[in-house]
Amino acid sequence: MRRLFWCRGVVRLSARGRHLIVTAVILCLALGARPSWATDGQPSLSDPPAQATAYSFDPAPPKPAETLFREGHFLEAAKIAEDHGTAESLAFAARATLMHAGYVARGDKAVAELKHGEALARRAVGMDPDMVEGLLELVIAIGYHSRQEGYMQAHADGYGKEARQLIEKAMDLAPRMGWARAAYGGWNAEIVARGGSLLGGLVYGASRKKAVEAFEKAVAFDPDNPTIRIEYAKALIRMEPKRPDLDKIRTQLDAALSEPPKGAAEKIIQAQGKELLAAVNADESSGLEKVVDRLTPFEK
Numbered sequence: 001m002r003r004l005f006w007c008r009g010v011v012r013l014s015a016r017g018r019h020l021i022v023t024a025v026i027l028c029l030a031l032g033a034r035p036s037w038a039t040d041g042q043p044s045l046s047d048p049p050a051q052a053t054a055y056s057f058d059p060a061p062p063k064p065a066e067t068l069f070r071e072g073h074f075l076e077a078a079k080i081a082e083d084h085g086t087a088e089s090l091a092f093a094a095r096a097t098l099m100h101a102g103y104v105a106r107g108d109k110a111v112a113e114l115k116h117g118e119a120l121a122r123r124a125v126g127m128d129p130d131m132v133e134g135l136l137e138l139v140i141a142i143g144y145h146s147r148q149e150g151y152m153q154a155h156a157d158g159y160g161k162e163a164r165q166l167i168e169k170a171m172d173l174a175p176r177m178g179w180a181r182a183a184y185g186g187w188n189a190e191i192v193a194r195g196g197s198l199l200g201g202l203v204y205g206a207s208r209k210k211a212v213e214a215f216e217k218a219v220a221f222d223p224d225n226p227t228i229r230i231e232y233a234k235a236l237i238r239m240e241p242k243r244p245d246l247d248k249i250r251t252q253l254d255a256a257l258s259e260p261p262k263g264a265a266e267k268i269i270q271a272q273g274k275e276l277l278a279a280v281n282a283d284e285s286s287g288l289e290k291v292v293d294r295l296t297p298f299e300k
Contacts, residue, residue, distance in 0.1 A: 061092040072264025074100035075113075082120060087127035091134040094120035098140050102297030103268050114144050114298070135170045136183060139163045147298035160204065163187065178222030182231060185214030189235035208239050219252075226256035226266060230273040234292045241289040246280055253277040 061081040068077035069092075078096035081089040094117050101113035118141035124134035142163045167187055170180040188211035191200040200206040215232040222228055229252040236252075237244050253273050261267035272295045279291050293299045 061089040069096050070263040087124050090120050090124035091137050094137040132170045132174045135166045139166050144298045178218040181214050182218035182228045185211045189239050193238035227269050229256035237288045237292050
């Protein structure tokens with residue numbers, strides 16, 4: 001199974017409201033305050049491709065749960081995995097619950113599922129603090145939560161640093177994992193996009209260069225992962241909404257859509273890629289950011 005939708009939570013400065021906002025991230029991807037697990041591990045592009053990336057994790061839930069997830073029965077899959085009760089199964093249950101909350105459910109139901117998905121992710125991390133999927137599922141939940149509760153409050157609650165530290169720990173544990181590297185790319189991209197280069201650099205040490213480098217490594221480690229490529233395209237639009245690099249964006253989207261989806265979750269994310277590519281091909285540069293926002297879970 002491929003892992004979908006990384007959630008990115010970040011601090012951003014709204015061009016419309018001029019107030020600090022925290023936003024989630026396929027993703028997807030920043031926010032909070034916990035003990036730091038800084039890592040200097042920066043693998044070279046010559047390293048072997050990652051074997052576990054983007055829903056290619058091996059969470060080892062019951063096989064029926066994996067089958068149901070692949071078929072798009074996300075909540076049913078989550079229930080079976082949660083009942084199984086291991087750290088790996090709880091992380092898988094969080095994955096399935098957050099997938100449904102972000103891309104299927106609406107309104108109060110989506111919010112309730114988000115809260116449950118976050119609780120599952122925190123239980124998984126509590127049982128096994130070194131399980132990479134648990135760390136990244138919690139990043140997803142934090143990002144969604146930050147959007148849902150309001151960006152000012154989420155920033156005040158310190159979610160940005162917490163998510164960054166979770167991503168850093170995941171990269172430290174799995175330095176050649178494409179999904180973890182993409183999460184770091186998305187984290188940087190959202191901070192730059194929403195807070196600006198100056199604020200993002202001063203407050204979080206984020207930059208456009210770091211975002212692009214992280215995504216390039218993610219793609220190199222896992223070139224057949226459509227989710228990473230689509231999230232890369234979204235990040236490029238967020239960072240340069242007025243002058244997006246349409247050629248680079250189109251290249252990533254074309255590659256992401258070159259193979260048939262391997263399951264229901266991937267089908268959903270590829271449908272987003274198709275919609276975004278149609279807007280790019282229509283030369284709707286000025287409206288691409290709005291398309292990305294509309295495709296982003298819990299974006300108000």
